[in-house]
Amino acid sequence: MNFCPHTPEDIREMCSVCNVNEVDDLFKELPVEEIDFKKLGKGISEYEGYNLILNLARKNNLLSYHFLGAGFYDHIIPSVVDFVASRSEFYTAYTPYQPECSQGTLQSLFEYQTAICNLTDLEVTNASLYDGGTALAEAVLMSLRITKREKIIMDKSVNPIYRNIVKTYLKFLPYELIEVETEEIEPDFGKIKSLLDSNVACFVFQNPTFYGSVHDWTDLINFAHEKNILAVSSVYPISLGIVKTPGKMGVDIATGEGQSLGNPLSFGGPYFGFLVTKKVYIRNMPGRIVGETLDRNNKRAYVLTLQAREQHIKRHRATSNICSNEGLCALRALVYLCSLGKSGLKELALINFSKSEYMKKKLIEIGLVIKNNATTFNEFVVKFNRPAKEIFSTLLSKNIAFGIPLYLFGGSENDILINVTEKMSKYNIDNVCSILEAIL
């Protein structure tokens, strides 16, 4: 199957316009050799192709339900999100370099920028980045550009995968990254504070933490600001339906994984990252930015702006190498936030909070210990008196994925990170707790 419309007559006529006898003549400058394709066979029809994918899909052995989160969450997606994102005027368009014929993309990204600024109480954002982890890495690089300092302090209750991405981005550059051990699973505020000296560009934290704990970081941020150190955070956007915002805490650059805003889990992607900051730092921000202006008839119009920071103009002196963004995922987030609306996101956050509190209560009732000392948001750590791996495997044999055993990330052998979203029913929570009670 191919998608070329040419008839043999078309090809003959076009070849004659090109002054060649046959198409192969156009490839004369290339050292063409017959390629020995072993793996890729002949083309197939779309019916066969769909079945090929369907058969692969069915090899995935589905769970009855799961408590998996750790940065990537299973939330309800309103139907309008899929409907809007499947309009091909959105998904088959390119980067909006020509504003006159891209106002649909540009205005929706401008609205997205507004929604993300409102969600975080910060002033400026871009039209999305690749994912939560790379957004955090870009924020760290941004803090190094702004402060011209060389040290980064990062709390170890930041998602370990995000920490790994930050480490990868930094390890080729002449900067020093210090990771601060947690006290059990909570951030060690005293230790972080003691490391904030005048060589530090930024300190990096996550709220709620990887372990689900919510803290008010305002005091530490104020302390850092006295030494001109920037506060960089990663946040879970659904939590911002109720949790004190990075803007109100004084955070300089907030980032996060946007997946939970209307994007399916989809085995890891596509997701999107957001990065929000204060207006003074906008010229140091990576990525595309949509700005409002007027056209020649004084009509409101949207364009890509501050392109002088970008790779296609600044080349090796650009704020980053980023060229594309995750526009369609950002559009999904916008539609999602508009669908839930002003009261809906708060309500959703409270449902998530209430359900996870219910699950905590049930786990405590059967004699288990919750390790978080702080308030948690839809995620928490439960401690067992034997290896978590055993517990996990036993429940998996009953088609339930019971959270993320923390030994996978260098944590205690007996701890599991549990996530509860609005999708989890009381019935399932009760059910898993009674199974647990029977095997403990």
Add this chain to the structure above:
Amino acid sequence: MKLIFEESKSGRKSFNLPKLDVNLKNFPDELCRSELNLPEISELDLIRHFINLSRLNFSVDTQFYPLGSCTMKYNPKILEKASNIPEFLNLHPFLSILPDSINRCKGALELISDFQDILCEITGMDCATTSPMAGAHGELTGIMIISSYHKSKNSKRTKVIVPDSSHGTNPASASMVGYEVVTIPSNSEGEMDVDELKKHLDTDVAAVMMTCPNTLGLFEKNIKEISDLAHSVGALMYYDGANLNAIMGKVRPGDLGFDVIHVNVHKTFGTPHGGGGPGAGPVGVKKFLEDFLPIPRVKREDDSLVVVSNSDKSIGHVSSFFGNFAVILKAYLYIKLLGTDGIKYSAEMAVLNANYVMNRLKNYLKLPYDRTCMHECVFSLSEMAKKGASALDFAKFLIDRGFHPPTIYFPLIVKEAFMIEPTETESMETLDKFVDAIIDAVKLAEQNPEAFKEFPKTTVISRPDETKAAKDLIVKARL
């Protein structure tokens, strides 16, 4: 059009959440946020808002989109359908590393592994990863791999070489990995100047980054000599896969001497570009670089699939999992639909279409490098600009004729560059209409260049003030 925030009315609601089946808990006051300003809108008004917005866009499905260096070809609809299968859509990525869970995501891992194998076959590489989430992200990953390789050999190299026709991402990626960028000028044939290259090629050079065919749409005839020269000083060859569409199935970057490549799947394998993304930028390497690939990585070992999530030599994580999985799924299916013959035929038709447009237009517009082009051709409108009709004016004229304009002012080495990439999925009739529109523009430029300042006239806005946008910086709604 109004912003959705301006359509908001207090008390309206769109989505209903399921009823809470446990007791409602109050969140502690001292940790609570203040009011959150999001639109309050009914479902119908929300849908009308976004569908009406969508109608303000040009797209591949509505218009011809000959955007040079960006390959905007048709995206088969079966790819969308296949990417919406629930067994993939609802799959949690952590199942790939959780204990006893690998069979829970076996289909997804098999798809990734098969895709990697086929990508290697098409590009002449030995191993691949799907982790990078876009072309530029693939470049960054590739240069990190190159840096780690040199470090493992205790070789301290500080420079990366790029031609002056390179994409801006190339120098930007090299500098993000800490390299100094050396730019080599193009010769009169529009190719990298080998004599200039020799002057700069020494043991300080970590890599030579090239696009082939290059951004002028020309095949680099000296590419094998260039890679031999680079290898002779221990430097590696990096292939920017932006233009792989022109040569897929015909020649392989791996056979031309490249050691590391990335492929922009939306350009080569027909996955939609979503108004700027998501894309995907899988990376392929030669065997000696395998250990440096990012983690996690799917690998076939003795007929079973494993996920490598720990490796001493690996550059580490560049993304959380296996990249933009659903995009990789579409690219995989696209390749399977085409098969060996379809891949090769697509490249042939892409090249035929570009040469057809070039030949039909070269009596009207200045062609700075008059030779067979690959899948795109670059004209210079400098003569027209002198008369008062710039490349930008031509672009705006074409919008009114219903075409998305070509890429303008890139590559930077061509004055008033006008870069056309028709792609293989457009018919001769569409190309003829497009060519005719440009010929009309040329005539208008001769007769009445001032008339160009009026275009476009048919779109919802006309020529926005970009200077004002950068000066006033309104980047969110003033509510």
